[in-house]
Amino acid sequence: MGDVLCSDGFAGSLDVGLTTAIAVGAAIPLLGEVFKLLGGLKTHAEQFAKQELECSRISVWCTSMMGVLGRLAKDSKSLSAETEDLLQKTQQALEDLVELVMARHEKKGIMGNISKFWGGQAYQRKSEHAHLTLDQLVRALQLGLTAETKQQVDILLKRSEVLIKMDVQLDRIDAKLDYIGEGLNKQTVEMRMMHQEMMSALRAQGQQQQPVALGPAEAITDPEAKSFWQRFGLPEVTEWRIFKAAIQRFDRTLTEEEIEKMRNDMDIDNDRQISNMEFNIYCQPSWQDSLAELRRGNVGEIGNSAKMSMDLISKAELLEPVEVPLKEGMEYHVFLTHEWGEDEKGRPNHGRVAKLNKYLKARGIVTWFDEDMLEGDIEEEMCAGIDQSQIVIVFVTKRYCDKVTGKDEADYCKKEFKYAVQRKKHLISVVMEDRMRDTSQWAGTIGMNLGSKKYKALVEDEGFEDAAEAIVQDLVKSLSQ
Numbered sequence: 001m002g003d004v005l006c007s008d009g010f011a012g013s014l015d016v017g018l019t020t021a022i023a024v025g026a027a028i029p030l031l032g033e034v035f036k037l038l039g040g041l042k043t044h045a046e047q048f049a050k051q052e053l054e055c056s057r058i059s060v061w062c063t064s065m066m067g068v069l070g071r072l073a074k075d076s077k078s079l080s081a082e083t084e085d086l087l088q089k090t091q092q093a094l095e096d097l098v099e100l101v102m103a104r105h106e107k108k109g110i111m112g113n114i115s116k117f118w119g120g121q122a123y124q125r126k127s128e129h130a131h132l133t134l135d136q137l138v139r140a141l142q143l144g145l146t147a148e149t150k151q152q153v154d155i156l157l158k159r160s161e162v163l164i165k166m167d168v169q170l171d172r173i174d175a176k177l178d179y180i181g182e183g184l185n186k187q188t189v190e191m192r193m194m195h196q197e198m199m200s201a202l203r204a205q206g207q208q209q210q211p212v213a214l215g216p217a218e219a220i221t222d223p224e225a226k227s228f229w230q231r232f233g234l235p236e237v238t239e240w241r242i243f244k245a246a247i248q249r250f251d252r253t254l255t256e257e258e259i260e261k262m263r264n265d266m267d268i269d270n271d272r273q274i275s276n277m278e279f280n281i282y283c284q285p286s287w288q289d290s291l292a293e294l295r296r297g298n299v300g301e302i303g304n305s306a307k308m309s310m311d312l313i314s315k316a317e318l319l320e321p322v323e324v325p326l327k328e329g330m331e332y333h334v335f336l337t338h339e340w341g342e343d344e345k346g347r348p349n350h351g352r353v354a355k356l357n358k359y360l361k362a363r364g365i366v367t368w369f370d371e372d373m374l375e376g377d378i379e380e381e382m383c384a385g386i387d388q389s390q391i392v393i394v395f396v397t398k399r400y401c402d403k404v405t406g407k408d409e410a411d412y413c414k415k416e417f418k419y420a421v422q423r424k425k426h427l428i429s430v431v432m433e434d435r436m437r438d439t440s441q442w443a444g445t446i447g448m449n450l451g452s453k454k455y456k457a458l459v460e461d462e463g464f465e466d467a468a469e470a471i472v473q474d475l476v477k478s479l480s481q
Contacts, residue, residue, distance in 0.1 A: 031069050034087070034137075037094040038062040038069075044102055058101065065134055072141040083140040090133040097130040237275045240268055321364030322472065324479045327390055332368040333479055334360070335389035335425075337416040339400040344433045347461075352432065353395050356458065359468045365475060382416055390479055392420040393471075394429045394450060395458075396436050405444035421449055426478060429455040430471060 042062035045055040079087065100123060234246060244259060268274055324333065336357060340350040357369045368385035386392060394400075394417065403413040420427060429450045431437055437459070439451045456471050458464070 031072075031087070033091050034069060034094065034134075035066060037091065037098055038066050041094070041098050041101060042066075044098075065138075068138055069141075072138065080140075083137070086133065086137045086140050090130075090137045093126070093130040093133040097126045100126055234276065237273045239273055243274050243279075322476050323364065324476055326366065329388070330390050331366070331388040332385065333366045333390055334428075334475060335368040335386050335392045335416075335420070336370075336395065337392060337413065337420065338395035338432075339397055339403060339413050341397075341399050343397055343399075344435055349395070349397055349399075349432060352458070352461075355464070356430075356468055356471070359465075360472065360475075363469075363472050365472065378412070379415070382412065383419060386416065386420050386423060386425060390426065391475065392416075392425045392427050394420075394427055394446075396429050396431045396442075396446070396450075396455070397433050398436060401436070401442060401444075401446045404446050417445070421445065427453075428474065428478065429453065431455050431457045431459060434459050 039062070042059050045058040045062070048055040234243070240263065244263075247259065266274070266279075326333065336353060338349060338353045340348075343349050343352075354369070357367055360367050368389050370382075400413055403411045404417045406414065408414065427450060436442075437457065439447070439455070442451045456467070456474060458467050458471070460467075
């Protein structure tokens with residue numbers, strides 16, 4: 001174990017003292033399981049460090065904490081009952097974190113509505129818990145040590161404090177990278193060069209007079225687009241390579257294929273610049289038509305589309321939030337089950353459902369929505385979401401019905417619907433396509449369970465707010481029963 005932990009590839013540019021501490025600690029059985037977990041997490045994270053900056057921070061954190069524990073283990077002959085208990089809690093916290101991170105490669109970025117594994121509540125919660133328990137263990141192990149050993153441990157702790165932590169607040173990353181690179185030289189030369197090149201390019205780009213300014217900062221209406229553009233301080237029009245570098249840091253789950261699809265969808269070659277307006281429009285459910293109008297120079301034609309999502313939320317927030325207390329044992333008012341593909345008009349069904357989800361939340365409805373909630377075991381999360389929701393809203397499209405009535409037992413639409421029926425949940429249907437208005441055509445289990453009930457329609461984009469509010473009022477009535 002010690003040979004693996006202290007290999008050149010593992011320790012990298014660590015100083016001799018830290019490398020020695022890790023070697024000593026790894027050879028002492030007292031903290032062996034903690035070392036094994038930290039070592040496994042570091043080894044896994046290093047495979048993705050170039051693509052995912054959070055993995056680089058995980059790697060450095062693991063190394064620094066093993067150095068601290070290694071020095072403590074050298075002089076810790078035995079553990080008190082309290083410290084033994086802390087050790088068990090630390091092991092469990094690390095096991096939970098390792099399990100989550102090991103499965104993180106299954107997460108995929110969502111085009112047009114960016115989801116972030118590293119910014120998810122599950123990761124933040126388990127990361128913070130692992131940090132807390134490990135810090136408590138370190139403090140407990142320090143008791144009873146000699147003054148010299150305490151001093152050495154304090155030095156290692158101070159080093160680890162200024163190393164990159166698992167901090168998912170991306171607006172702090174640049175300052176931390178600068179500090180680490182200049183102060184301790186812990187980052188690889190390649191990472192420092194990439195960071196410096198990107199920041200220099202961003203600054204230079206911001207100082208240049210832009211030939212085209214398609215939209216000021218306030219033109220960005222989509223919350224995700226606005227968050228992205230403001231976080232990196234991008235100018236109104238920026239080069240694709242700078243945009244790509246920034247978005248890879250904003251959402252580290254995005255693959256090269258997904259980013260390339262984004263570039264192709266927006267018809268951007270590598271030499272052309274991308275504007276904040278274009279990205280904002282791309283994040284809208286009806287982005288195809290809007291981008292076409294933008295390229296034809298008809299900026300005025302895209303006004304309604306570009307502002308549609310944010311205006312919808314703003315209007316919802318102006319209304320008084322509905323007051324419907326959750327029933328005992330319930331965490332959500334509604335569970336939203338839907339299909340992610342395009343509808344009969346070529347619109348992204350997920351984007352339209354996501355827009356309604358934002359409206360519902362703005363009106364005070366507590367929702368379970370897969371984009372917000374899926375962080376660990378997908379099936380367990382979905383089952384828990386259905387169990388803890390008072391109502392299940394079924395967004396009816398032909399693709400959804402085909403999946404539910406199809407033979408693919410592994411399909412999540414089918415699983416969600418079957419489980420909701422099995423659990424005898426109150427089902428409400430929202431029709432998303434004109435061709436699905438005739439309930440007599442709903443075959444199979446969809447027709448059996450929903451065909452005879454009234455539904456709400458969310459077929460047209462025009463009048464979306466009125467339709468969304470009608471759904472809210474129907475939910476309030478059902479939730480109050």
